[in-house]
Amino acid sequence: SPQVIMEGLERNFNGSDHFADICKTFLPKDFEHVRRQNIVDVIHASTHDAQSCIEQSTSTGEEHVSNEVRYKLFIDASEDESLIRFLFAFNILNQKYTKYICMDHSADHSQKVNVIATVRKYMAEGQTVVMSQSDAIHESFYDLFNQRFRRIDDPNTGVQYYANIAIGDHTKPCKVHPQFQCVVIIKKSDVEKTAAPLLNRFEKYFVTHSVLLEAALNIQPPCLREIVLIARSKVMEFATSIGGAQSLCGFQDGSTVDSLILSMLPSTPAFARDDDESIADDDMAHKEPVLLIVQRMIVALRVRAGFSFSSYLTDTSELIMDAQYLLQKAQNDVDFESIDIANLTEQSVHDVTNDGLSLILEKGSPSIMGRLAIKLTTMWLIFYLCKRLMQLLTSTGLIVHLNRFPPRMLESYVCSQAHFSLKHLLKRYFCNKRYSPSKIICFSSCLTISELSKASALKEIDPSNTEIRNLSCLPSESIQSCLNQFVSSNKHILLLVANMDEVSHSKLSYARILIEESESSSLGQRKLFVVLIGYPTHLSCVCYPALFLNGWDHTFLHALQDVEDELNLRHWVVHCCTPTEDTFAQSFRETIKKSLSNVASAVSHSLSFAFQEDALHMSKQIKHLLLKTEVGSILCTKFASYFDKNLMLKYLRNSIRFVTSCGASRGIFESVQTAVLNDFADFLVIMMSKITENCTLETFLQKYDLFQQLFLGMIELLPIPEFTDISFLSGTLPSCIATSNQSFPFFQMAFREIESIIDKSCAQNRILPYNSNMVVNSLYQKILQTMNELLKKDGTSIIKVFMATMQNNDELWSIYFDSFLSYKYNLNVHTSEQSLKDMIVRAYIGDLQKMKNNEKVVRLHVYSHVQDLDVFKVVCVLSQIITIHNLESDIYTHFHVHKPAL
Numbered sequence: 001s002p003q004v005i006m007e008g009l010e011r012n013f014n015g016s017d018h019f020a021d022i023c024k025t026f027l028p029k030d031f032e033h034v035r036r037q038n039i040v041d042v043i044h045a046s047t048h049d050a051q052s053c054i055e056q057s058t059s060t061g062e063e064h065v066s067n068e069v070r071y072k073l074f075i076d077a078s079e080d081e082s083l084i085r086f087l088f089a090f091n092i093l094n095q096k097y098t099k100y101i102c103m104d105h106s107a108d109h110s111q112k113v114n115v116i117a118t119v120r121k122y123m124a125e126g127q128t129v130v131m132s133q134s135d136a137i138h139e140s141f142y143d144l145f146n147q148r149f150r151r152i153d154d155p156n157t158g159v160q161y162y163a164n165i166a167i168g169d170h171t172k173p174c175k176v177h178p179q180f181q182c183v184v185i186i187k188k189s190d191v192e193k194t195a196a197p198l199l200n201r202f203e204k205y206f207v208t209h210s211v212l213l214e215a216a217l218n219i220q221p222p223c224l225r226e227i228v229l230i231a232r233s234k235v236m237e238f239a240t241s242i243g244g245a246q247s248l249c250g251f252q253d254g255s256t257v258d259s260l261i262l263s264m265l266p267s268t269p270a271f272a273r274d275d276d277e278s279i280a281d282d283d284m285a286h287k288e289p290v291l292l293i294v295q296r297m298i299v300a301l302r303v304r305a306g307f308s309f310s311s312y313l314t315d316t317s318e319l320i321m322d323a324q325y326l327l328q329k330a331q332n333d334v335d336f337e338s339i340d341i342a343n344l345t346e347q348s349v350h351d352v353t354n355d356g357l358s359l360i361l362e363k364g365s366p367s368i369m370g371r372l373a374i375k376l377t378t379m380w381l382i383f384y385l386c387k388r389l390m391q392l393l394t395s396t397g398l399i400v401h402l403n404r405f406p407p408r409m410l411e412s413y414v415c416s417q418a419h420f421s422l423k424h425l426l427k428r429y430f431c432n433k434r435y436s437p438s439k440i441i442c443f444s445s446c447l448t449i450s451e452l453s454k455a456s457a458l459k460e461i462d463p464s465n466t467e468i469r470n471l472s473c474l475p476s477e478s479i480q481s482c483l484n485q486f487v488s489s490n491k492h493i494l495l496l497v498a499n500m501d502e503v504s505h506s507k508l509s510y511a512r513i514l515i516e517e518s519e520s521s522s523l524g525q526r527k528l529f530v531v532l533i534g535y536p537t538h539l540s541c542v543c544y545p546a547l548f549l550n551g552w553d554h555t556f557l558h559a560l561q562d563v564e565d566e567l568n569l570r571h572w573v574v575h576c577c578t579p580t581e582d583t584f585a586q587s588f589r590e591t592i593k594k595s596l597s598n599v600a601s602a603v604s605h606s607l608s609f610a611f612q613e614d615a616l617h618m619s620k621q622i623k624h625l626l627l628k629t630e631v632g633s634i635l636c637t638k639f640a641s642y643f644d645k646n647l648m649l650k651y652l653r654n655s656i657r658f659v660t661s662c663g664a665s666r667g668i669f670e671s672v673q674t675a676v677l678n679d680f681a682d683f684l685v686i687m688m689s690k691i692t693e694n695c696t697l698e699t700f701l702q703k704y705d706l707f708q709q710l711f712l713g714m715i716e717l718l719p720i721p722e723f724t725d726i727s728f729l730s731g732t733l734p735s736c737i738a739t740s741n742q743s744f745p746f747f748q749m750a751f752r753e754i755e756s757i758i759d760k761s762c763a764q765n766r767i768l769p770y771n772s773n774m775v776v777n778s779l780y781q782k783i784l785q786t787m788n789e790l791l792k793k794d795g796t797s798i799i800k801v802f803m804a805t806m807q808n809n810d811e812l813w814s815i816y817f818d819s820f821l822s823y824k825y826n827l828n829v830h831t832s833e834q835s836l837k838d839m840i841v842r843a844y845i846g847d848l849q850k851m852k853n854n855e856k857v858v859r860l861h862v863y864s865h866v867q868d869l870d871v872f873k874v875v876c877v878l879s880q881i882i883t884i885h886n887l888e889s890d891i892y893t894h895f896h897v898h899k900p901a902l
Helices: 002-013 019-026 039-059 085-089 109-125 135-146 196-200 209-218 222-241 253-264 289-304 316-331 346-360 368-392 395-400 407-416 422-431 449-457 476-488 505-520 569-577 584-594 596-608 615-628 631-640 645-662 668-694 697-702 704-717 723-731 747-765 773-792 798-806 810-825 834-844 853-866 868-894
Strands: 064-066 072-076 098-102 128-132 148-154 158-167 170-175 181-187 203-207 439-444 466-470 493-499 528-534 552-556
Touching: 002 019, 002 039, 002 203, 039 072, 039 203, 039 209, 098 109, 098 505, 109 128, 109 135, 109 158, 109 170, 135 148, 135 158, 135 181, 203 209, 209 222, 209 253, 222 253, 222 346, 222 368, 253 368, 289 316, 289 346, 289 368, 316 368, 316 407, 346 368, 368 407, 368 552, 395 645, 395 668, 407 569, 422 439, 422 528, 439 505, 476 505, 493 505, 505 528, 569 645, 569 668, 584 596, 584 631, 596 615, 596 631, 596 668, 615 631, 615 668, 615 697, 631 668, 631 704, 645 668, 668 723, 668 747, 697 704, 704 747, 704 798, 704 810, 747 773, 747 798, 747 810, 747 853, 773 798, 773 853, 798 810, 798 853, 810 853
Parallel strands: 072 181, 072 203, 098 128, 128 181, 439 528, 439 552, 466 493, 493 528
Antiparallel strands: 064 148, 148 158, 158 170
16 A cells, blocks of 8 residues: 555654655655654654564564564765764664764774674674774675564573674684674665665664654644744744854855754653743842843753753853843834833743743633743844854854844854854863753864963963874874773863864764763763864865754854964954944053064064165164153054954954965964055055154164154154055155154254244235344234134144153253254254344244243244245354354464354
């Protein structure tokens, strides 16, 4: 009948992607009415039939007995052999009576013989044997797989069954217990390479996560099933939006998401609730209504429905922040605009959750309160699953799709999931006793034995409590002894490093199975098994499948060590993704300052070649200026001011392009650090060239105390170039940089600023050259008033810095006056020749003795500006007098005669 044919097809092709096409071949066109079973029910039925088949065969007198129910062959689509573990979760296999045998593909002859002997032992005991990676010994069990048994009637022990087992070149009949069952596992990718006669000996089941998920959901109430399916759809959309396998390490289409949900779902019906039953809450006071609703629903799903949640994502501190996000979403939902969700009473919270549970169990009529509970539960479940999936997020995926993640999700990723330090990762899993997984798969592109050795030396890893083993150097036969040694030792953490350039998938899967066996023997001890999977850049995210499994957790590690400075990926991500105040530049300045010593050497070396003479001396002066004065700190602040979120993202994305396109061995953030420091060096080259153009470094350093306030204030006001022009400007500096010949630092900046003020005032008051002294004095008073007003304004300016430093410093005024004459009239007067300067001042400005320095400066500029031609004539005459005077000085000196005063 069609029903019998369907059952036969289900026992040979169940779970296959082409099952519908196969049914069309064997069944009539209208076979849709034929009843189908899910794969779990079919395997359950087949296992029950097999247990009684051999016992019933005792009624026959044949020498050879053929079992009507064949052994099972599971085709595992997971590629890491993790799906078979779900057979225990679904009670298809009994953990107590099942022995898991996994061979390594590199097993030698003696190992094969040992495995065959182990199978023989379990055959005689009547255990269920699950054989994985065992293709090398399949030919030894030809009769067993065909279930061709020899019957022997023993008057003492009763009926005995034997099957021929080949051990090398020898064949020996071995006892087979009537209750013995055999399950063979092969990978989906190996099916085409497997001989058809071997496949035909077994009942064949294609085991996939989607098939098992469907079976797990079928036993749940319809409302709960709908919640999970909605969550699955949204999580799949989320995974697609962030690039899937390109962003999530080891991501495999829908299998990773299905495995994540399967690891959360119960495999047997568990949801039960009486109508009058209420959920007890701990610490009801001082909790937001949304938080209480979510907590109560989580408790119901965990305790009554058998759901399994990660405790670190269901801690109160984590849920408080989740509740704020969910509240905002729920308040924007028009279906609940009639409910003041933020101000629900304690009784209302009870009503909401109780109505929600009634709605799940389809008891009573749906209410708006119940629908609110279902809505909040669904949103939280989506959020929870997305955060779990983000554990696999690589550095590339995090940076490229940074703007796609909700801030709350990123906050959890950065603050709760410990992706930026191996030390913090181990602490989170080992020290949190509530967090159940004691087995972790940790992906990273920075994990090698040498890097771990460095981390151990830096006390990131405690060697007294942690054992580090390299799976690449560990023979397969030594893995078990290594694990046994760890279990019996006083150490609590095992780091098993697997470099995927050197370790095969099968060896890694074999090691995982042995870890599970070792963990079961370490009951009562707190042991943490961590498999650190390191993969090179060219293997990208497909190094090993990331499929969630009960007892195992998966995560991605960006860095072994969380360096406490702002050149750190965690700090950059926090700054770029959280809506906090823009305080990064301030903390980043301190980090840049720490690197100033190394960068200063490169800058001084680069600039020294631009000076024609005494390059070594100039190099020393530049290093002294950057490292021994506050100039370096000021320039660090200026450079840090560039760094907003957009620029930081630009750095990160440029580094991704470099690492992925060039196949660089260093990580993304190492490239960022290098790029930042290179740009910092270019920035310093540009700024130091500006400084040398405005100041004679040697003069400044000789009189540092005199010039310090003025010099530092002017550097603060130096304009900085556009960030995009830094590299270009640094590379196009002239081979010989011009240096200032003025003794007064930043003279031209101050000179131009004062002249600009005078020009504006002259234009406003229509003052022309050759005005009377009365007009000039009036202009002087107006300029002086303008200066005073500028000094009272908030903020800093060139005028404020200049006037503040000149105000009570006669020596600065004298140096400025010399620089003024030299710059405007090309008249070089040595500072010691005070009488000559006094002559010049009296000639066109008047007596300045009673004036303050600021008034002197203004008067000097005003008279020079308005009566420029007259002043120029005076200067010309005085220049000739000075020239004659200097010549006479040389003559008197030659004849050793004292020269009279000028």
